[in-house]
Amino acid sequence: MKKINKIVPHLLVLIGFVLVSIIYFYPVLQGNKIFQSDIVQYTGMAKEQNDFRTESNEEPYWTNSAFGGMPTYQLGAKYPNDAIGALDDILRFLPRPADYLFLYFLGFYVLLMVLKVDPLKAFFGALAFGLSTYLIIILGVGHNAKAHAIAYMPMVVAGVLLVFQRRYIIGGLLTMVAAALEINANHFQMTYYLLFLLMIMAIYYVVIAIKNKEYVALGKTVGVFAAAGILAIGANATNLLATAEYTDFSIRGKSELTFKPDGSKNTTNSAMEHEYITEYSYGIAESFNLIAPRLFGGGNSETLAEDSALYSFLLNYGATPAEALQTVEYYGKTYWGDQPIVAAPAYIGAIVFFLAVLGLFHDKLKIKYVFLAGAILSLLLSWGKNFDGLTRFFVDFVPFYDKFRAVSSIQVVLELCLPVLAIMGLQSFFSNDKDKQWTSLWKATATSLGLIVALFLAKGLFNFSAPIDQQLMQMFGESQDKSFGISFINALKEDRMNFYTSDLMRSGLFMLAVAVILWLYIQNKLAQTTAVILVGFFMVADLFMVDKRYVYNNPDQFKSAREVDMPFEPTEVDNLILKDTSNYRVYEIQGRMQARTSYFHKSVGGYSAVRPRRFDQLFDYNVEKNINELGSSIDFQTLSFTKSNPVLDMLNVKYVIVPTGQGDVPITNPFANGNAWFVSKIKVVKSADEEIKALNSLDVTNEAVVDTFEDNGKYFKGGFISSKDSTASIQLKLHKPNHLIYSSENSKYGFAVFSENYYENGWKATIDGNETKIHRVNYVLRGLQIPAGKHTIEFKFEPQVVKTGSTIALISSIGMLLLIGVGVYLVRKKRFKIDD
Template identity: 85%
Template structure:
């Protein structure tokens, strides 16, 4: 009975988490769904696989609706024996995105319990973590996998700390389950950043153990981590193995080309270009957004109102109130930081910062320095190109670091560490004598408020200018006199300065309010519980109000379920193209890297951070580099091409959506090669460079090109094909008889032996080709396509996608999941036995 009563506070906390999650996203209770831009793109990309799964009950693992064909491993593929996925589904029982918010709270609460924080303080701490502005913003735009992975990070840290504290059974089981859930979230960039924090923790405890000569304990610790890690990885084997297999095929793999699309030499040693990795680098000064949200103007979508200097300027210039408001909301770009796009500042909370500083002065536990070190490393790495030495070191020497872009997102580690420090500070503050409390309090207040004062005085050091200002000046100079543009920008700078000043004052007042509450407690004017509730209320309200500026319940963010589930409406262009019921591809010139086209058609573009590398290069090096030439070959009277384009033809691009001054138009490509064809000549080249260059002028209907190094990729000493001519008469045909994304059937007729090219993307693992049921090798042809030798006569040719990685991974996942269940059962038994 006593044990049951001890659970009551935790039960109340969980109910509180559920209520806060639902209150924040209350439209979900009305049947509405959040409209997330990234998920909209995913919906387009994944439509073919989702439709196939719904119609057949099977998983295709391949889609032809994006990038001309790619595996669905990173598009929400559902794998057999995914027991961890079932557990995750059970934990995410609330409507989305309230489910992820609840997970934020729950995971962080577990960590604070391990750090011996009492339930009330842990409750407010978990809310502060979950309402950290960046964590809310990613829910607003649809970075669900990222949010998912972040939510399980604190639980993994909790398990690791328990193991190092020699609580082998509980810590090992928590580490095992939390790590399995973390990996299952399928955002390896976030998991990688978590590993950097865990490395700091591990080094600290290992050094202490070695100094104390606790080698036996170290052996147990490593053994527990080994078992937990092996089973957590094993339970996710299918996804991990499939992702690893596909990675080198994607833009995350190293390019085989030695030159760039502009002809310059490719000198990059990393998987991705340095500029691409560091495009989103946090500005050094901009980092103070962590304690004052709009220090650098907020986000790109920040809107000014009637109280702004820019609004007053527009009125003085003669604009009506409505014209003034519309102008400033459209052109009043307040963000003046260094990143290309920012939805909102990464604000952790002024009070969270204040309490974290308090922890550094007051809390005696050395573990605080681990979280401080994690926060500092996270901050330094988030600067990216603005801290070039450190960033290049990590790219060049730290394994896998070059696989991830948007380095600013590593601040998620900081956003985990600071709330931990904050609640450690709050917890420890109430456990010491008054004299020490006062000493720590005034030091924390002096440090935090002193920083605010320094930033306030430093206002004159900033120009408040943004890269967008030049574009606005140029635009205004074309339609207004030059003085208008100058005055407009000056008024805009004044608003940016007002944001800077007002938010610094806001943060300072919040810190001061908490300092006063704690001082009143020292003076015995407030009870401890009252003081904690007041501090928690201020802390959470601060974050809540800032978050609501960016993710709120307006109709633009929450829409009906139908609008979210079916986010795209077919345009007249789409309807025209869809009248053609044959099998072909579509290229949308102005939107290749988006998911809308994939929703309606088999597209050569799509929206993915792991798009197929060779297909991407094909457009970058061959098609889009010559986009003006492509446009010049269009007859806008007949809406058709007058000239062949080798790459589009071989990809079976039958329709190109072309932007015009009067909207998009569908242009027919009469030169498209179709689904498959026989060629008369196969050319062997010596490198990927020669292969892609050959496509500029290759007559793809008559000729094919193969890189002779391809033999190494399929484990052959020699290719069973050489430079050779094939006899091809007018009666030779190959026709696609049946289509499924993972199963294609053709009928070929040819009086001679021939070489057939298929307008399907080559992928080494999983695809098997058979001729009359007998397997035949598939050759990577024309840089991205498939080719096979076909004997004379009439034959049935089939391509089936049956990835062995899924079969093997699923078996490992099943065995590992059973092992996990057995260990959990044994762990519960031994823990209960110890208490008897």
């Protein structure tokens, strides 16, 4: 009976998590799905591979529908022996996105249980963590992998804490499973940021162990972590190995070019440009959004209404109410922070902050300093270019830091640490004597409200100007009344100031309300349970009211399942192009970095943070910097090009979607080379610089350029033979994402170029069944030496990394199951001994 009584509170908490998750995203109960912008793009990118998987019951691991061809390793590829993925599917049993919200709650609850927080406080703490504005917003826009990884972070921290507390069996098993789930979430940036917190925690416990000369215990801890880590990594070996293999091929790998598209010297040693890495840097003062959501105007999509100063100004200027409201909603841009795009402020909650401060004053557990250090480091690094010295140090000297962009997202560590400190503070507050409670309470109140007052006083230090103001000024300055633009911006600034003031007051009132509740408890006016429920209610209500501005402010946020699963409708241009059933590529000039084109066609564009580096460079260096020249070669009467473009021709771009005043039109490229062709001349160069420059003037129909220093890092020492007769030809007979068959005929020993992206690992070529070397030609394409006569040529994508990884994953998963079985047996045996 005692065991059942212990379990019941946790079961009630889990049921509560399920109910809150479903109620929060209640439209899913009506069969609707959340419309996530990034997932829409993913749907476009993954269309070909998903269709192929459905039709053939086979995994392609390659798609030809985006960026001229790329592996699907970061596009939802399904790997054999993915036992951890199956476990994750069980945990995410709720409809999306309620499943991720449930995972937020569950992971954080497990961490609080390890910190010995009682279930009621842990329940509210988990809700506060999961409803943190940033965590909700990433679900709204479709950063599912990021949300997935964040959800398992607290569980990993919980396992690590248990091991350091010398609960080796349960801690080791939890660390192993949680780490495996974290890696399986496949957002390595979030996992990488988690390692910073774990490193701080490790330093803390190792110093204590060395100080106390507890070397045996330290050795056991290292052994447990090693076993857990090896098996967690091994269970995800396929994805990890595939990602590691692909990284250098993607824009996350270092460029081989020594110059930029504008011709200037490339001086960076990083995988990505410093400006690109730090493009999304949190403003130093903007960080106070953590405690007052609209301190810097909220987000880019923040809307003003009839109660705004801008609306009143427009009415006074003579606009009708409808005109004023429309103008306010469209041009009333309130965000004035440092970041280019912000969906919503990263608000952790005024009460969460207050309780965290209370915890720092009140809680006696030294582990609180680990979470405080993690929060501070996270905050400093999130400033990016606004704290450039620290950021450059990490980019230049900390391994892998230069592989990730949007440094502001490291604040997820802070958004984990502060709620932990908050609930530790709430837990410890009710466990000390009343005198200590009052001392800690007034200090926390003075500190938190003092910060609010300081921000009120600092209001005059800000000008409330935004970069977009200049554009608005120029646009409205063209009106007959030249003062209109200035008055418009001044009214907009007044609204920004009103946001600043009102949200500071709002946060101050929430802090004061909790301080009063805790004071009433000290005065024996409230029971402990009542006080905890009231604090928890206000804490969750605060976050919920802010979240709903950004998740439910758009009536189209939830749509029918069909609209979400099939988000694109073919346009008239798409239908015209699709009448051509041959194999070709499409280039949409104003939409290369989106996936709509990939949904219907084999595109040279797409939407991916890890797009192929060399293919991307082709357009940056050879096509899009000369886009005006390309446009001038269009005959709009015949809707075709009058001049060839070497890069588009060799990529077999047969159609270019061009915007006009009357809408998009499909421009035919009669110079497209087709799927494969023999060349009569090979131009050999010795660097990537020479190779990409040669493409500007290369006769791609008859010539090919080859860099002798190929992808494998070794100079190709053999010569090239390129001869063809007048009737030489290559015909495409079969085209699947992972399997291509050609027939060739040439009376001479020749060299053929195939309009398919070169990828060193996985693609194998055979001529009449005999394997032959694939050369990288024309910077991105494949080339083969083909003997004279008639031949059958096949390309198959059979990545060895998948075979090797899936074998390791199977062995590791079996090892995990065995360890779990042994661990459960030992724990039960130990309990039986205690009971006896």
